[in-house]
Amino acid sequence: MTKQKIDPRVIRTRRLLKQALIELMEEQAFEEIKVQDISDRATVKRVTFYLHYKDKNELMVQCIDEILSDLREKVSVKISLLDNFDYLEEYPHPSFVQLFQHIADNFSFYKAFLVTNRIPYLASGLLEIIHEFVSEGINQIEPSEQNLTAKRDLIIKYVESAFLEVIIWWIKNNLPYSEHEMAFQLMNLSIKGPYKHNPLKNRDESLTENE
Missing domain, CATH: 1.10.357 (Tetracycline Repressor; domain 2)
Incomplete structure (x- = not known):
């Protein structure tokens, strides 16, 4: 059974969100970071974040x-x-x-x-x-x-x-x-x-x- 390929746009969006979280966590405490902050830094809409992760904790764990x-x-x-x-x-x-x-x-x-x-x-x-x-x-x-x-x-x-x-x-x-x-x-x-x-x-x- 072959693995289903992930859409390159999904890979790019997730990469942007992960990089955004890392950058924000270099600057401030994780508890202070909001999903909106991550979305803004990644230059994606907040609703887009929730298409990939249920919250910032899931993003951090991944x-x-x-x-x-x-x-x-x-x-x-x-x-x-x-x-x-x-x-x-x-x-x-x-x-x-x-x-x-x-x-x-x-x-x-x-x-x-x-x-x-x-x-x-x-x-x-x-x-x-x-x-x-x-x-x-x-x-x-x-x-x-x-x-x-x-x-x-x-x-x-x-x-x-x-x-x-x-x-x-x-x-x-x-x-x-x-x-x-x-x-x-x-x-x-x-x-x-x-x-x-x-x-x-x-x-x-x-x-x-x-x-």
């Missing part, structure tokens, strides 16, 4: 679903890829780099939906994708519970939550580091922690020498 679907497809978190990756090499996992590339390519959307507005539906969807990557990575790096400093589920939640907040910080500060550098630094932090050497060990040795 925008988020499309961006998350595209992200999942591009990141392609698969066990087979993680199995063949050497985490000791001086470069980040390509799927992780792709995550940051996707955010950079859709910067206006992410800034509008995660910074100017922090939409829980997008944050939770993004966190779910990060969770898949983090959990598979940690399971691959260290499958033994005895070699972990805390419970596995707690470590995964700690790392994925930190990743999300750093991503939001990165967007809020207009992407001060490259996609590759962000992926590399965050991967290093999740594997090695913030210190090159144990600072407490170095301090103890210094105190011993001064006694």
